[in-house]
Amino acid sequence: MINERNLPIFATLIVFMMLYGFGMYEYRGFRDTLVFTNLLTDNAFLIVTAIGMTFVILSGGIDLSVGSMIAFIGVLMAYLITSLGLHPLAAIAVAVLVGTLFGAIMGIIIAYFDLQAFIVTLAGMFLFRGLAYLINLNSVPINHPFVTALSDIYVPLPGRGGLTFIAMAMLTLLVIGIILARRTRFGMNVYAIGGDSHSAALLGVPVKKTTVKIYALSGLYSALTGVIFAIYTSSAYPLAAVGVELDAIAAVVIGGTLLSGGVGYVFGTFLGGMIQGVIQTLITFDGSLNSWWTKLAVGGLLLFFILLQKGIVTWAKRRTSPT
Amino acid sequence: MDLRAGEIRALLGENGAGKSTFIKVLTGVYERDQGTIHLDGQIIQAQDSGHAQRLGISTVYQEVNLIPSMSVTENLTLQQQDKTFGLISWKKAQKRAMALLAKVGLDIDPSKQLDSYSIAIQQLIAIARALSNDAKLLILDEPTASLDAGEIQQLFSLMKQLKEDGLGIIFVTHFLDQVYSITDSITVLRNGESIGTFDTAQLPRAELISHMVGKSLDDLAPASGQNRSQQPLETLLTIKNLGKQRFLQPIDLNIHAGEVVGLAGLLGSGRTEVCELAYGATKADQGETTLKGHVLTQGSLRSAIRTGMGYCPEDRKQDGIVAELSVRENMILALQASRGWWSPIPMVKQKELVEEMIKRLAIKTPDMDKPIGELSGGNQQKVILARWLITHPDLLILDEPTRGIDIGAHHEIIQIIQELCAQGMGLLVASSELEELVVFAHRVVVMKDRHKIAELDGEQVSEHAILQSIAS
Structure with missing residues (x-):
């Protein structure tokens, strides 16, 4: 029997397949593998951020700083490569380290000063955006042979599609995320904290340490997003990725993760991100609709999913309450 | 206070008598400022509840302290997962969960979510978890408060079995009938002090209550009924x-x-x-x-x-x-x-x-x-x-x-x-x-x-x- 808590992720899968099926039925071009691989490439940055966000939301928290983090890391990376002349690999290593460290610091403040994640990461959101401007006010192109080589990597697939470097990076990070969530003690601790942090502490889960790790992980994933975004656009811009934190939260929730924590899957988040991409692609294929229709569809879906989750939770409660 | 292996001890006291403080000190949630705790002849000092569990002191609380949104297996193996190549093996975990559940006499599907089971079963699952790290001392803090009569009997037969296995059990409750039906001895606390430890079989109920409320029945002369029995009004x-x-x-x-x-x-x-x-x-x-x-x-x-x-x-x-x-x-x-x-x-x-x-x-x-x-x-x-x-x-x-x-x-x-x-x-x-x-x-x-x-x-x-x- 399907566990009722797994219903949202099945709903997500069905919505994704229906949207994709509709596209294949309606448009000849949609049937090509190119559409799918483009989806992977174009939504890689959103999905990678959202994977980090999944851990945060699973633990019952929120991270509003990821959008700014993406911009900051991109600008930092461009600065290290173009102004300081660092090799891109070294620049990426430094940037990712900085992102993880900043995430960990937010985690420490949240866990040890017992502050709300919303406020702490809101502060982070402003700080990182400000830091990005501090480094550079304008858009900077990143012209380094290594970066160009990375963005030129392409594994052709049957049909016209193929996997780009960032699509493969995203898929790798997705697999790591899934393993981390379901097959490690850290992952189980995240679920436990989100389920009931008081009980988790009594069961011996190191709640504070795990919380720091969660935000460090979100910092790491959003820093990697910054790197991917910079490679994707071959440039860095302090105003990049404004509002991506909200898109990421939407992807996580549409992916079936409970906003109150404890229930959800990383793979669901992948589907949640892909659904947003499919809607955008469908609107592009249609041609007559404005791209803002994406927002309308995503908003509607989001509403549908939170109502679905609420319904399931209420139903489950009623079923198990003593009669 | 001493507790022998294979003994069930009731811990009694009114509100604020110090029962929960005592338990929290024992399990390391609170730091004690004097005295020592010996377990199996060794002085122990638990740092937190996780540490206490590793030392062999496990506690089951009235509100089941498990994670309702996780499966039974996940709950039972949290913090002590079996791994293959550094990753959790759910096959082994499932086996371990089944073995633990068998110890408390439960035959349920451990892959189902915890909150799909009744409170009584969740309580037993919590005990199964408490037993998982070779517990020597089991503390049950008002475990019967949300159970019905049949479920209480199920719990009691489990307690008797554990007692035969040589476990020491501290049973906190305020149901006196249950105290008399299951425990071997009673420790009474009042206002943060230990009043004494008694053999359950040799302590009449009236005496127990007077220990708890701090007054002996004989001290109380029947009070005069002033300002009472008026005309029955509407x-x-x-x-x-x-x-x-x-x-x-x-x-x-x-x-x-x-x-x-x-x-x-x-x-x-x-x-x-x-x-x-x-x-x-x-x-x-x-x-x-x-x-x-x-x-x-x-x-x-x-x-x-x-x-x-x-x-x-x-x-x-x-x-x-x-x-x-x-x-x-x-x-x-x-x-x-x-x-x-x-x-x-x-x-x-x-x-x-x-x-x-x-x-x-x-x-x-x-x-x-x-x-x-x-x-x-x-x-x-x-x-x-x-x-x-x-x-x-x-x-x-x-x-x-x-x-x-x-x-x-x-x-x-x-x-x-x-x-x-x-x-x-x-x-x-x-x-x-x-x-x-x-x-x-x-x-x-x-x-x-x-x-x-x-x-x-x-x-x-x-x-x-x-x-x-x-x-x-």
Whole structure:
């Protein structure tokens, strides 16, 4: 029997397949593998951020700083490569380290000063955006042979599609995320904290340490997003990725993760991100609709999913309450 | 205190006696400032509950402290997963979970979510988890509070089996019947001190209760029944067969105008439950409440207030005051609620009412706009009383009205109760302090294990009689 808590992720899968099926039925071009691989490439940055966000939301928290983090890391990376002349690999290593460290610091403040994640990461959101401007006010192109080589990597697939470097990076990070969530003690601790942090502490889960790790992980994933975004656009811009934190939260929730924590899957988040991409692609294929229709569809879906989750939770409660 | 392997020890005491503090020190949640704990002859010092578990002390709490949204397997193996190549192996975990469940005699599907099982099964799963790290000492903190009779028997047979396996068990409860049916010995705590440890078989029930409340039955001369047995006045409140499963056995109760009915009983006996059901703060699943001839809609507090009922809850901080609001705003709440939010009380009128109440109840506050949280406990309680008095209720339900307030205010509140009663109000007062109950109550309803076990009237009301009926 399907566990009722797994219903949202099945709903997500069905919505994704229906949207994709509709596209294949309606448009000849949609049937090509190119559409799918483009989806992977174009939504890689959103999905990678959202994977980090999944851990945060699973633990019952929120991270509003990821959008700014993406911009900051991109600008930092461009600065290290173009102004300081660092090799891109070294620049990426430094940037990712900085992102993880900043995430960990937010985690420490949240866990040890017992502050709300919303406020702490809101502060982070402003700080990182400000830091990005501090480094550079304008858009900077990143012209380094290594970066160009990375963005030129392409594994052709049957049909016209193929996997780009960032699509493969995203898929790798997705697999790591899934393993981390379901097959490690850290992952189980995240679920436990989100389920009931008081009980988790009594069961011996190191709640504070795990919380720091969660935000460090979100910092790491959003820093990697910054790197991917910079490679994707071959440039860095302090105003990049404004509002991506909200898109990421939407992807996580549409992916079936409970906003109150404890229930959800990383793979669901992948589907949640892909659904947003499919809607955008469908609107592009249609041609007559404005791209803002994406927002309308995503908003509607989001509403549908939170109502679905609420319904399931209420139903489950009623079923198990003593009669 | 010593505990042998294979012994079941009851830990008893009234509210605030120090039971939970004792457990928390034992399991390392609180740091102790003196004394030592020996386990198997070795001095131990648990740093936190995780460490205590590794040392062999496991605790199961009344509220099942597992993660409801995770599967049974995940709950049982949290923090002690079996790994293959550094990753959790769910196959091994499942096997381990099955083995643990078998220990407590459960045959269930461990891949299902924890909250798809009943509280009783969750309780057993919690015990299975507690046993998973070779526990030598098992602490059960009020495990039976939310179980029904059959489930309790299931738990008891498990406890007996564990005892035979050589486990030491500390069993915290306030159900005396259960103490006598399962434990070997009893340790009584009172006011943070250990009163002594006794053999269960050799301690009569009456003696146990007098140890718990700190008074011997012989010390209490039957008090004189002054100001009692008046003419029966009109019936104000009639409770018929009111009850809720796992909460309170159905009870009948009448309260007349100008009468104080006391609710006595040990902690957990059902005093508060009666108050909550009578007022409607908890929805009853059977029976009905009639006030002045009107049958109250179950679960509608507004109808209760409008018909003329008032309720001062036991936990003043949590359920009574709104700490950030001023004395005036706190006092006006109930009246405003009964009028509905569309007809606000004019400020002038509010001030007039509040001024009058501050004078009448001698509430000590510099002004009526001071946040109520800054007042002393006794004055807070008076404000809560005033909140109801300005609605001119016919019936007031007071749950522990004198808890946690100083002696002076204590006395004043008792006076207020007597005055209100003289004015013709009906009052239902739950209290753990028998001496104050017998002063003002015309009748006393004695509760035990969520049953009404006796009703003492007029001359019969005395501390002695109340204790005797609890003990019987």
